[in-house]
Amino acid sequence: MITLDKVGTGRKVVVSEIEGDQRFLSRITSIGLTIGCELEVLHNENKFPLLFYGRDTVVALNREESKNVFVEVVE
Amino acid sequence: MNAATMTGQPVIALLGQPNSGKSTLFNGLTGARQRVGNWPGKTVEKKEGYYVRDGIRYRVTDLPGTYSLSANSEEEIITRDYIASGEADVVCILADASQLSRSLFMLADYTGIECPAILLLNLVDVAEAQGKRIDAARLEDKLGIPVIPFVAADRKRYGAFFEAVDRALKEKKRIDIDSLIAKYHAIGDGIYENLLALMPEAGIGNYSAPWLATKLIEGDTAILDTVKNTVEAEAYRDVETILSSIQNGALHTSGCKFQWIDELLSEALVQKQGKPLLSRFDRLATHRRWGKPLAVLIILLGLVASFIPATPIMVLGGMIPRLGGPIAEVLSSIGVSRILIDLINQVVLNTLYFAVAMIGFVLGVNLVFGFLEEVGYMARVSYIFDGTMARLGLQGKSVMPLVVSFGCTIGGAAGTRVIDSWGQRVLTIALAWVVPCAATWAIVPVISSLFFGAWAPLVIVAIFLVAGLHMLITARIFGSKLIRQEDRAGLIMELPPYHKPRWKALLRSILVRTWDILARALRVIFLVSFVFWLLTYSTSGNPDASLLYRFGRAIEPVTIVFGLTWQTFLAYFASMVSKEAALGVLGSLYLGAGSLFTATVGSGGKVAVGLESVLLASLTAPAALAFIFAVTFNAPCLMAITSTYQETRSLKWTLRILGYYVSTSLILAFLVYRIANLFM
Ligand SMILES: Nc1nc2c(ncn2[C@@H]2O[C@H](COP(=O)(O)OP(=O)(O)OP(=O)(O)O)[C@@H](O)[C@H]2O)c(=O)[nH]1
Numbered sequence: 001m002i003t004l005d006k007v008g009t010g011r012k013v014v015v016s017e018i019e020g021d022q023r024f025l026s027r028i029t030s031i032g033l034t035i036g037c038e039l040e041v042l043h044n045e046n047k048f049p050l051l052f053y054g055r056d057t058v059v060a061l062n063r064e065e066s067k068n069v070f071v072e073v074v075e
Numbered sequence: 076m077n078a079a080t081m082t083g084q085p086v087i088a089l090l091g092q093p094n095s096g097k098s099t100l101f102n103g104l105t106g107a108r109q110r111v112g113n114w115p116g117k118t119v120e121k122k123e124g125y126y127v128r129d130g131i132r133y134r135v136t137d138l139p140g141t142y143s144l145s146a147n148s149e150e151e152i153i154t155r156d157y158i159a160s161g162e163a164d165v166v167c168i169l170a171d172a173s174q175l176s177r178s179l180f181m182l183a184d185y186t187g188i189e190c191p192a193i194l195l196l197n198l199v200d201v202a203e204a205q206g207k208r209i210d211a212a213r214l215e216d217k218l219g220i221p222v223i224p225f226v227a228a229d230r231k232r233y234g235a236f237f238e239a240v241d242r243a244l245k246e247k248k249r250i251d252i253d254s255l256i257a258k259y260h261a262i263g264d265g266i267y268e269n270l271l272a273l274m275p276e277a278g279i280g281n282y283s284a285p286w287l288a289t290k291l292i293e294g295d296t297a298i299l300d301t302v303k304n305t306v307e308a309e310a311y312r313d314v315e316t317i318l319s320s321i322q323n324g325a326l327h328t329s330g331c332k333f334q335w336i337d338e339l340l341s342e343a344l345v346q347k348q349g350k351p352l353l354s355r356f357d358r359l360a361t362h363r364r365w366g367k368p369l370a371v372l373i374i375l376l377g378l379v380a381s382f383i384p385a386t387p388i389m390v391l392g393g394m395i396p397r398l399g400g401p402i403a404e405v406l407s408s409i410g411v412s413r414i415l416i417d418l419i420n421q422v423v424l425n426t427l428y429f430a431v432a433m434i435g436f437v438l439g440v441n442l443v444f445g446f447l448e449e450v451g452y453m454a455r456v457s458y459i460f461d462g463t464m465a466r467l468g469l470q471g472k473s474v475m476p477l478v479v480s481f482g483c484t485i486g487g488a489a490g491t492r493v494i495d496s497w498g499q500r501v502l503t504i505a506l507a508w509v510v511p512c513a514a515t516w517a518i519v520p521v522i523s524s525l526f527f528g529a530w531a532p533l534v535i536v537a538i539f540l541v542a543g544l545h546m547l548i549t550a551r552i553f554g555s556k557l558i559r560q561e562d563r564a565g566l567i568m569e570l571p572p573y574h575k576p577r578w579k580a581l582l583r584s585i586l587v588r589t590w591d592i593l594a595r596a597l598r599v600i601f602l603v604s605f606v607f608w609l610l611t612y613s614t615s616g617n618p619d620a621s622l623l624y625r626f627g628r629a630i631e632p633v634t635i636v637f638g639l640t641w642q643t644f645l646a647y648f649a650s651m652v653s654k655e656a657a658l659g660v661l662g663s664l665y666l667g668a669g670s671l672f673t674a675t676v677g678s679g680g681k682v683a684v685g686l687e688s689v690l691l692a693s694l695t696a697p698a699a700l701a702f703i704f705a706v707t708f709n710a711p712c713l714m715a716i717t718s719t720y721q722e723t724r725s726l727k728w729t730l731r732i733l734g735y736y737v738s739t740s741l742i743l744a745f746l747v748y749r750i751a752n753l754f755m
Contacts, residue, residue, distance in 0.1 A: 034329050
């Protein structure tokens with residue numbers, strides 16, 4: 001299990017855990033990130049937010065916040 | 076009893092995540108029949124309007140765009156309270172059909188609220204272009220409420236909406252919640268069941284028992300309070316015991332909601348596996364090296380393009396003051412007094428001219444950047460500049476308003492709408508005021524080349540350096556008050572798929588917005604202009620008989636401390652109304668001719684004949700420099716002040732920002748003057 005900010009561009013992952021306060025959890029899940037959902041990392045460049053695709057949507061997520069998302073790499 | 080039965084006017088509330096097309100639908104339904112205000116006691120915009128069909132007036136309320144119905148932001152609290160109040164007869168939930176799975180979250184979160192609803196699958200045109208087919212009948216069957224494939228941007232398709240609203244009003248159906256409850260039952264060891272048993276069976280107001288239990292699991296403190304005030308003390312203790320055994324409840328419930336959505340869609344959504352996730356253009360737009368230059372280039376081109384729609388309007392506006400002569404003739408021929416004619420000629424015509432000329436540019440800027448937003452590019456710009464903006468305590472979405480402010484601060488302020496946190500929105504506006512707008516360049520080069528000749532470009536470089544420093548300091552000062560710890564959330568943003576612009580709907584939205592800015596600004600501008608006119612009114616026609624002149628002379632001992640003569644101080648003062656005015660006012664003060672008032676709001680920006688030699692003779696180089704800095708970093712203009720109020724929805728913060736800029740620009744003038752005196 002690694003955090004999302006460590007996943008290389010082009011990898012597919014499954015979310016296994018998300019940490020954070022109630023406000024963060026509510027916001028991040030409302031944009032489609034939940035446990036068990038599959039993501040494809042589109043861009044992971046230093047100093048830029050993470051860009052990934054999941055649930056029909058391309059999402060940009062701040063690097064700091066993406067450290068709270070734990071994933072298993074599937075591909 | 077709900078609103079419809081009381082007044083005979085059904086109330087429809089629009090609910091949806093940001094970008095689901097709420098504003099487009101609201102504008103399409105109500106057109107000009109809308110009123111914008113604040114939600115009581117809040118700094119959130121409230122939009123209400125109505126439309127009439129078959130003699131019935133349907134009232135429409137546009138709820139703030141939120142991602143869910145939790146209570147984490149002012150917008151969400153307002154939305155929830157409104158729905159709980161029972162004011163709406165039908166809640167119209169908008170989902171983005173091109174990103175349906177994610178976008179149905181609002182529907183799932185709404186399920187369990189006891190108010191009739193309809194679901195609009197908006198942007199089906201975009202979904203179809205992506206090769207998606209949605210079986211609305213099937214969804215309707217499963218949800219139990221009207222479900223309509225919809226294009227908010229196309230008014231020809233509104234018939235189905237009207238029909239669905241009427242159906243919902245008649246049948247009053249709620250969303251079928253059983254299949255969702257079944258999912259919640261899987262949370263923990265019967266936690267959901269136990270909580271549900273403790274809720275009042277009939278729910279509380281519009282909140283049904285299953286909905287309340289879900290929010291409790293999510294750790295929603297506002298709902299916990301509501302429950303505490305309703306149930307027996309003993310039951311409440313049990314609730315607390317159960318809740319203490321749950322962690323990260325929102326993760327569980329959201330998981331259930333999305334499982335439910337996936338099941339709904341498994342039979343209703345057919346999707347061809349199509350194009351790559353990032354198009355070739357997107358690869359460039361989000362490229363770590365090329366993304367930024369591309370964005371800067373596109374934005375610069377955008378600013379230039381803004382002049383295309385703006386110019387005809389500005390030219391048209393320029394003709395207004397010419398009506399003055401004929402009007403004066405007619406009026407004096409019917410015996411209207413001289414002072415009244417003067418008032419009409421100067422105040423009414425000139426302010427109209429001023430407002431129209433400005434609004435031309437605002438319209439141009441809104442149109443161009445509305446277009447970039449509409450096709451989906453703006454979200455990419457936010458992504459690429461997020462890291463840069465973080466240094467100012469802002470997120471990527473703030474970059475657009477700041478850049479637009481190089482053209483026009485008013486457009487910049489209006490552009491902050493897309494920023495989801497209020498604090499960040501206000502901070503962005505406060506910083507946008509620092510950015511030198513186009514009008515600055517009508518003044519600064521003229522005066523600096525007059526006084527510094529070949530060294531003039533250095534002044535401009537200095538202005539940019541100071542502007543950068545100013546931003547850093549201002550971000551600190553305002554940021555500490557505006558951005559609370561919980562607002563510090565970094566960027567979480569969806570990048571909408573690129574799609575073709577819907578010109579008609581875009582124009583409609585922009586016109587409504589621009590008209591809104593104009594209507595509000597006009598009132599303030601007339602008032603300020605009138606006061607200004609009184610102050611500058613002079614019976615002899617020369618400035619030295621006016622009140623302002625006397626005032627200026629009287630306070631010169633003070634202004635000179637800041638390196639400002641009374642003339643430059645008054646020009647500085649007038650630049651708060653319009654930056655271009657500074658030169659005109661200098662002209663009429665130093666040359667002692669012409670109306671001060673026309674110089675301020677009339678066709679400003681021109682250098683009066685002979686002004687240059689007078690300026691050179693009466694100002695020292697340090698004083699000229701002080702003046703340049705004072706005007707550049709002063710409040711941008713009257714309309715920027717009114718639109719700041721319009722976007723922040725807070726008079727207190729508007730005045731704070733204004734006060735801050737007046738004082739900092741004077742401090743800057745003081746510093747520049749003192750330092751320059753050491754060297755020059
Ligand atoms: N092609 C197409 N575009 C649409 C449709 N509805 C809305 N849009 C566009 O989608 C974008 C978002 O629409 P808005 O009406 O601003 O969305 P909103 O829900 O009000 O978003 P916020 O203002 O952020 O709350 C705009 O660029 C609209 O022009 C539609 O049915 N079809």
